[in-house]
Amino acid sequence: xxxVLAEEVRLRRLQPGGGGQGQDEDDENxxxxxxxxxxxxxxxDGEVGVDDGTDxxxxxxxSTAVVAVVGPRRIVVANCGDSRAVLSRGGVPVPLSADHKxxxxxxxxxxxxxxxxxxxxxxYRILGVLATSRSIGDYYLKPxxxxxxxxxxxxxxxxxEFLILASDGLWDVVSNDxxxxxxxxxxxxxxxxxxxxxxxGSTAADAAALLVELAIARGSKDNISVVVVELRxxxxxxxxxxxxxxxxxx
Numbered sequence: 001x002x003x004v005l006a007e008e009v010r011l012r013r014l015q016p017g018g019g020g021q022g023q024d025e026d027d028e029n030x031x032x033x034x035x036x037x038x039x040x041x042x043x044x045d046g047e048v049g050v051d052d053g054t055d056x057x058x059x060x061x062x063s064t065a066v067v068a069v070v071g072p073r074r075i076v077v078a079n080c081g082d083s084r085a086v087l088s089r090g091g092v093p094v095p096l097s098a099d100h101k102x103x104x105x106x107x108x109x110x111x112x113x114x115x116x117x118x119x120x121x122x123x124y125r126i127l128g129v130l131a132t133s134r135s136i137g138d139y140y141l142k143p144x145x146x147x148x149x150x151x152x153x154x155x156x157x158x159x160x161e162f163l164i165l166a167s168d169g170l171w172d173v174v175s176n177d178x179x180x181x182x183x184x185x186x187x188x189x190x191x192x193x194x195x196x197x198x199x200x201g202s203t204a205a206d207a208a209a210l211l212v213e214l215a216i217a218r219g220s221k222d223n224i225s226v227v228v229v230e231l232r233x234x235x236x237x238x239x240x241x242x243x244x245x246x247x248x249x250x
Contacts, residue, residue: 001065004043008036015071034151037067037078041136045147048137062130062138065149066097066165070229073156075163078149082132082168083225085152086176088184090159093176096152099168100134102126107133116144132168160231162187162204169224170215182214183207183228204228 012032048061064081077085079097087094100107103124111118111126111133119128126133126144138145164179174182185191186207192199198213200206208226215224 001040001044001067005036005040005067005069008040008043009069012036030153033069033076033153037076037149037151040067041065041078041080041147041149045136048139059140060138062135062145064100064132064135064167067149068096068163068165068229070163070231071156075154075156075160077152077154079152080134080136080147080149082171084166084168084171084176086164086179087154088161088164088180089157090161091180091184093180094154095176096154096163098150099171100132100150102131102133104133111144114143116141156231162207162231163229164211164226165229166211166226167223169220169222170211170226172222173215173218173220174211179211182211186210187228187230204230 012035014029014032014036044065048058048063064079064083066077066079066081066083066085068078068085069076075087075096077096079085080100082099082101083097084099085096087096098104101124102108102111102118108118117127118124118133121128123131125131126141130138130141130145132145134146134148136147162180162183164183166179170179182191186199187202187204189202191210192202192206199210205228207228211226211228212224215226
């Protein structure tokens with residue numbers, strides 16, 4: 001996924017999370033980011049399998065995906081399925097994606113307009129089978145299940161702390177607020193200080209591991225994938241690089 005996205009970004013000569021000098025150029029840059037993400041997901045979807053009915057195994061292979069590009073000015077998030085991206089800003093969780101659930105009114109309308117049905121069979125599912133309305137792959141459920149992502153472009157602020165990207169194995173049992181509190185306590189070192197036996201450190205990887213352990217402890221039955229991105233440390237590193245480059249030129 002990241003290799004394909006890098007190619008789409010290069011094709012459009014996009015600056016990671018940057019923008020133009022004027023409003024028109026800025027808006028155009030946002031549009032191009034959305035185009036790049038959409039093209040990326042479409043290409044990866046095409047690589048999962050071919051919709052020719054020749055291999056039943058390939059027809060049922062599928063996955064959700066949430067992708068984030070963090071730049072100095074913006075965060076660009078693309079989501080397809082029920083994985084989720086949540087930004088912690090000034091102690092407040094800010095969702096940067098909306099889950100694609102079959103019972104979401106606009107998704108149900110789209111599925112039914114394509115000729116499909118949403119059936120409540122141990123939860124709302126496409127044709128009573130799949131519990132997400134968008135995914136990469138899952139050719140046996142197309143055109144009801146699509147690989148088109150929803151893209152969010154968010155301007156960064158000095159209050160931004162960290163970003164959590166995770167599959168529904170986490171979000172099914174842990175709220176946005178609780179996930180951010182756990183990650184914040186870990187990154188600040190408070191969790192390691194209070195629970196040295198179970199929390200080894202205060203890195204982003206430690207925070208992600210702690211969230212996985214919490215989801216397991218709460219009985220999550222789905223796959224659990226978690227990534228935590230520390231935005232303040234990234235910003236400090238970026239500022240240091242910019243300062244170093246300026247020094248070299250003077």
